[in-house]
Amino acid sequence: MALSERHVTIRSQLRRVLAEGPRTARELSARVGIGEKEVAGHLRHLARSLRQSGERLHVEPTRCLACGFVFKERTRLDKPSRCPECKSERLAASRFVIVGGPRGAGVS
Numbered sequence: 001m002a003l004s005e006r007h008v009t010i011r012s013q014l015r016r017v018l019a020e021g022p023r024t025a026r027e028l029s030a031r032v033g034i035g036e037k038e039v040a041g042h043l044r045h046l047a048r049s050l051r052q053s054g055e056r057l058h059v060e061p062t063r064c065l066a067c068g069f070v071f072k073e074r075t076r077l078d079k080p081s082r083c084p085e086c087k088s089e090r091l092a093a094s095r096f097v098i099v100g101g102p103r104g105a106g107v108s
């Protein structure tokens, strides 16, 4: 019980932080007080619950800072470790943002 309540709280906090604008997993972990590796799992659940309100979790893909390669194919939420093109580890982290919402999408 306590564990799932905590998870619900974390997700509502994530949602509030994401509503402010795009955030990386690292920024989210710092704001909500969870490990960076836990963020992806919470975001998956959050994305599912957002659908009910017509919102969507949009992921801005990871980019390679060395050659500009964009990880478009990547559907997992966690961060890749290096660029498949140039093997650089200088990657701009994916950023997450909530888009859409009840405004304009609701039934009047």
Ligand SMILES: [Zn+2]
Pocket (backbone or CB within 6 Å): 064, 065, 066, 067, 068, 069, 083, 084, 085, 086, 087, 088
């Ligand atoms: Zn690269």
